[in-house]
Amino acid sequence: MHLPPEGEQIGLSRRELERELNWMLRSLPEEPKALVKLLSQTVLTLIDKNNTRIAQALAAREQPGRHEDS
Numbered sequence: 001m002h003l004p005p006e007g008e009q010i011g012l013s014r015r016e017l018e019r020e021l022n023w024m025l026r027s028l029p030e031e032p033k034a035l036v037k038l039l040s041q042t043v044l045t046l047i048d049k050n051n052t053r054i055a056q057a058l059a060a061r062e063q064p065g066r067h068e069d070s
Contacts, residue, residue: 011051024038
């Protein structure tokens with residue numbers, strides 16, 4: 001996984017979020033309750049995926065011995 005330099009975006013990009021969202025909403029249920037459930041699950045999944053990406057980037061930056069010149 002490529003990590004951006006410090007000070008740059010570390011979570012999912014807007015394009016990545018949109019791609020994930022489009023995939024998760026590829027077929028919408030007819031029933032309103034099922035649609036609400038799907039949308040809720042979609043939001044939580046996107047947040048989880050973004051948090052995972054952020055945690056990975058931060059952990060990589062905190063590795064001992066890693067040094068960048070400023």
